[in-house]
Amino acid sequence: MELLEHMESLAGALTERLSQVSSLPELEGCRVDFLGRKGRLAELMARLPELPPADRPAFGQAANRVKQRLTALIEERRASLEREREAALLARFDPSLPGRRPWAGSLHPITLAMEEVCSVFRGMGYEVVSGPEVDTDFHCFEALNMPPEHPARDMQDTLYIRDKVVLRTHTSTMQIRTMLQRRPPLAVIAPGKVYRRDSDVTHSPMFHQIEGLLVDTKVTLADLRGTLTAFLKAVFGEKTRVRFRPSFFPFTEPSVEVDMSCTRCGGEGHVHGETCRICKGSGWLEILGSGMVDPAVFEAVGYDPERVTGFAFGLGVERVAMLKYGISDIRLNFENDVRFLSQFTV
């Protein structure tokens, strides 16, 4: 039975081939050659009809045996190739190397600055409040002493949702919302996002403000000065100098803008003989707007301006973060580049 002998010889042929196989893809080629649908075993099986019927059962049994043997040989070689591959990988692995630290997220510089400002005011007894970013014309302008034709509305490039509904341009909306909900005395700060049509290295269309409002009887401009000076020294250091300049906001009278000594040159205006690039040589940086709450605002919320007085202020959080951490371009805050973000820690 020549066919049977031929088949029995397959194991020997495979053993010989396997001794030359040195990789898993080569082994797969070898398996296809011997055991594949058009492989050597299948070819012999296809010749079964050539045999006399009496010989066919023995041939079929032999074929099964050979198939098992070939499969076993291939699996044996596969196991040894896998062991070799693992050993090669382990040979390159140095268990004495220090491990890699898992990457951990960090708080965003804006969040850090916001937290710091809020914690200073919490320490002074202020309560943190929040309100909607989409707000009405009434809360954003009208109740803040900016009636429809008021020229001060042009000071801010407003994004409208629809008629009389805006993306708030400042957190001063929270002055109105707070006073409509509560009776004095009150002291709140309101951090949050605000929106304006504005975009360059120091202006972003979405940015963060923190509004402060304190209302009681007998609140004076001296209280405002003391509070804001203490706040700026707490955030930027005891040596920080603060100055107050007359300004204008429709919702405060008098209004004052607050400057602090430059964080880079310490108020000198120059660093190593060169003009300071942060304050442009003036030694001062504008940091927030503030003032005594205008009597017209008290009237809009039903407070008696004869009985209560108060002060309000609003500061840009990006400004605080940029000065505190030395960030030169406001847009870095919004690009989500972890190489930038991971530099800031508490």
Ligand code: FA5
């Ligand atoms: C206001 O928004 C007033 N509501 C502040 C205020 C509150 C005054 C209470 C009086 C009483 P102003 O438009 O100046 O004011 O904005 C305040 C701060 O927001 C600025 O000093 C600046 O730091 C920041 N700011 C303004 N526009 C942008 C912008 N496009 N991108 C980033 N920060 C900005």
